[in-house]
Amino acid sequence: MNIAVLSGKGGTGKTTVSTNLSLALKGNYIDCDVEEPNGFLFLKPNINEVQKVLVDCPDIDEDKCMSCGDCVNICQFNALAKVKDNIILFEKLCHSCGACKIACDYEALNYKKREIGAIEKGQSKEINCMRGLLNVGEPTAVPIIKTLLNNLPKGLNIVDCPPGTSCNVVNSLRYADSAILVTEPTEFGLHDLKMAIGVVRMFNIPFGIVINKDNNRDNRIRKYCKEENIKIIGAIPYSKDIARIYSNGENIYYNLEQKHIFDKLAEEVKRMIVWS
Known part of the structure; x- marks a missing residue:
């Protein structure tokens, strides 16, 4: 109870x-x-x-990332931003929804744990x-x-x-x-x-x-x-x-x-x- x-x-x-x-x-x-x-x-x-x-947080593989911006466009919490040819992560805004990993066609996004x-x-x-x-x-x-x-x-x-x-x-x-x-x-x-x-x-x-x-x-x-x-x-x-x-x-x-x-x-x- x-x-x-x-x-x-x-x-x-x-x-x-x-x-x-x-x-x-x-x-x-x-x-x-x-x-x-x-x-x-x-x-x-x-x-x-x-x-x-611990919560999940995106981990970007820079060798695979093409900076296409698809992950940025799908993020509803503004945790990702495209600045010139770089993808910037604001990890404290992330809600661990997993949408960015699904949107990435280059398998450049995985997740790590953050306390x-x-x-x-x-x-x-x-x-x-x-x-x-x-x-x-x-x-x-x-x-x-x-x-x-x-x-x-x-x-x-x-x-x-x-x-x-x-x-x-x-x-x-x-x-x-x-x-x-x-x-x-x-x-x-x-x-x-x-x-x-x-x-x-x-x-x-x-x-x-x-x-x-x-x-x-x-x-x-x-x-x-x-x-x-x-x-x-x-x-x-x-x-x-x-x-x-x-x-x-x-x-x-x-x-x-x-x-x-x-x-x-x-x-x-x-x-x-x-x-x-």
Whole structure:
């Protein structure tokens, strides 16, 4: 069972919910926010395995290449360019689709492997932890997300998705059985929540809402969810004490005064799983 935790924008508390919910449910923590994977800062796992993520990249045989430009014309990602009598490769723009090799009549194109990041696995007390790491300067995170999610451990997995509604999020949701959308009671929070709901509904995934920095009033998020008949499954209070806990890199779930927040959320998630 894979539960995706996502938000329409960054900074809403998605990783706070993911890490503490993993502890409450004793589920595996999977960090798919490969450009900023900060869940390990809180869970502090002992990393015992590192796997390189490699992608295919064109390798031009200059002795065979006739500089005809057919590979350039077929490339939809502008990874190849013809400059005078030379074919220039921009390897970071390549999506490894294979079209250039098919188009080459002179068999001048083959593929080599190129490292773009890594998968790290470890153990934090009673839960397994995995995360993807995209190398600095790499523009495409999807291959790392796919590699990470194709090797999930058995059992319950809490998948900390990238922020926003980009292709990174879409690829993370392909593996989800249900979803938790984290938001905050601001106009920006509501705007981006609506976009996230649209993506989740596109996949027909059951979902619930968690409000972070909740003021316990009839705010714009609560009004919207009531109008749209969307279930709010949890709320994290607007609290200086809670802010102090996670600012120190600590887990809210281990604080005896705040532990009940995620125990209650865990029970709601169990009901959502049954419904799913």
